[in-house]
Amino acid sequence: MGTTAATTGNNHGAERVLILSAGVGSGHNSAAAAVQQACEGRADIAEVQVLDVLQASTSLYRDVLGKGYFVLVEETPWLVEWGYDLSDAPFRRRGPLDPWTQANAMPVVSAIKRFQPTAIVCTHFLPAQLVATLIIRGSIDARTAVVTTDYDFQGLWLTSAFHKLFLAREEGRVQLTALGLPVDRVAATGIPIRPQPVEVPERDATAPPMLLISAGASGGDYALAVVRQTMHLRSSFTATIVCGRNDELRRSIESVVGSDDRYTVHGFTTEMPQLLRQADLFVGKPGGLSASECMAAGLPMVLVNPIPGQEVRNGDYLMEQGAAVRCNTAATIGWKIDQILQEPGKLQRMQEAARRVGRPDAARDVVSWLLDGPARPLIVTRAAQKTIFSASARRIVASDLTGSGALARLVDPADDSTVALLRAEEVDDLQHRYAHADGGLLLRRDESIVTLRRRTERLLRAVLRGDETLRVRVEPLGTSSVPTPE
Template sequence: MRRTAGRGPTTGGERVLILSAGVGAGHNSAAAAVRQACDARGGIAEVQVLDLLQVSSALYRDLLGKGYFVLVEGVPWLVEWGYDVSDQPFRRRGPIDPWTRANAQPVVTDIKRFRPTAIICTHFLPAQLVASLLLRGVVDARTAIVTTDYDFQGLWLTSAFHAMAVAREEGRAQLAAFGLPPDRIAATGIPIAAPPEAPPARRADGPPELLISAGAAGGDYALAVVRQTMHVRSPFVATVVCGRNDALRRKVEAMVAPAGDRYRVLGYTADMPVLLRRADLFIGKPGGLSASECMAAGLPMVLVNPIPGQEVRNGDYLMEQGAAVRCNSVATIGWKIDEVLREPGRLQRMQAAASRTGRPDAARDALAMLLDGPARPLIVTRAAQRTILDASERRIVASDVTGPGALVRLVDEEAGSTVALLRAEQLDDLEARHAGEGEHLVLRRSQAALPFGWEVRRLLRGVLRGDDELRVRVEALAATPWG
């Protein structure tokens, strides 16, 4: 007998759990944007946002949260090395490490207590945790992974999920080249808060307005950035946002005092959405959320002091789109801004490029992808993960792999969605007991306890979910994976 797969919506509506990790502000900002999209969508009964680090031990929280930025400041080359090493897909294929698992127990308890029908992860740590829980049958909910930088990074890949939302089409093509099914991946953009209901228009007359994010740059570097703008020869006015750094705000105010009313200095402000839409040029770091907010506002960027790894790659993408320029030396920031402002039509072209790049509906689209998508998860077997890693290290696309290590997909005949990615050699056990007609198999719950390899048993449990059987077809990867 066939039963409905997965928990699905309850009679009272969806129960959505949004999991993040407060390493920097971006992941939590994306979580807040998804929550806002939940509030605007019908059929959702309850929403909860949970920061994994806030319910972990203080030591774990400090090492992951504060420790990362200590490395950024002190040994940025090590951060870049770590980013590149961890960029290989499925380099780590085993269960989450014991220390992370121990610190995640409060999160697991909260997940069980909340009983979600949908889980959305805006950081790779909870994404890895949820994949483990999904495979073990601890949770029965649709799960989505929502990335928060323009370049896809391999740590976000997990062994089980329902939907993955990436920032741009190249990320979707990259995952397809790894062998991931295109029906489970969408390029939605990076989730940001909804714009103001009546966003202000940029002034057609008067000097261009610069928006300087000094709090993001931080400390002496922020002072150097502001000081450099004082050497710009083109007409401009500027708003300097220092965040909650009161000491920095006082230093900036003293520095720009001789310039009269050309500068306005702010501390923390809730009016950033308005400031972004009123400004003509942004000067600051290319964090994923900051950059996404600028693009949605049609605001081009002058990039300064990017964190090695993700922010450098964010900047590369924005420059490729024509929506940003980068300053590799603090001594040339003033000159770079002047070049943008002096060249006729350049600022307007960059603003148009930013508008084309922006994805203001990313949060809504990522949420819809999950809630309107397949009820069954995609399971990527450990053996398939080995093939994906090997292909990446050999710099080939997964469809170039042949023989027993080649990847194949199992596609739900009724829903049309891919439910499993495995190696060709793993089909032997399945075909021996689940053979159907031609390229079809009928997976049966009654067979799940038979002496298969443990990975095939886990695959059957994960794919069948609440059903007694499932008819699937076997598909090889397309020669041109991205279509």
């Protein structure tokens, strides 16, 4: 667990932020590191820790989820795509964690309780699901953020309890609010990335375009094919190639380029932010973090060998915005790059599009919106989850649901935040027990045996937190189902 103590004059009442990630690829941990850096700049944060939940679990669990994923990507990409689409339905996965995950989560739960956070940021859906369970059980009392790390929203990230859900783009926010999530609990901030360099050496306008070629998390033969293709370009260029910690790949590429002074080959480097600012065109995979860093640097992309599912969808978005082109076969990569470099003004137009997409302040916005936001979590009842899942399968937006199956929200009038999302029939049950003279509800802690649905009772107790009572108003979802532009 990485720890940083922020410098403050008075730590009384200061925040303790725990960032939970999972080392499946590098993107989730990179986002966690970016959020950590954003925390270090705030005087109201006394301490921040980062925990990779896979590193705290058994080696078998870590290998299955981490290494196993990339084996599937390499050997059976069609299976990865099938699994992505299958799990994309909102709230397909409901209820408690499976026994194997629960057993491996015990060290993480212990770490959370030892640290006693006031805020938790999850940059992977595994810890997000775990934290939601702890909120429902009343085991933790911390503001919780779920931070997605790809441009398209994926259903596995939806949980039954959280304070704020942060998305990469506005379309994702529209998607979730159409499904039924309240607009006050969903924000489009972009994907958290490391701070951008303040000063970057000015490029020589007469110099040939610089290509930045990244091997990505898996690297290997495809990266070598990319380099070979660039050697046949008709356009003038220079190329910087980053191989990461893949020493075998680095040696292979150095052997291929030989003494060609157009090429500079790196292994692992901490200078990636500077390289992104110096380059004119990026060639590599559209991972969420890589793409976000490129866009923040105004660096358009030539997309190669995307992972089925999230990376393909990332690429679709970037191409839609005019900030990328995709190569579907290694044989055309050189031709595709030439098309960009030889068409007058095309590279400049792509760079302008990338700058429009970029969200360099996403990490700072995530921290600010979480810590300055509502103290009570949003609780989504099991019935509401089933409704959202069913409506999505029938391609019905939540605001069109009617009768007992419609969705409603409970609003805390103290800050106008939605504290629960439930079905209309569940509201009727609550009205019988907690009706208030003002037309709303007066929720109260009641340990007696009641006729109220047991699951609903348990979930709504999480809303009360340490309070004995809470007045809320009931609103139909339609009054808050259409998002306004941010």
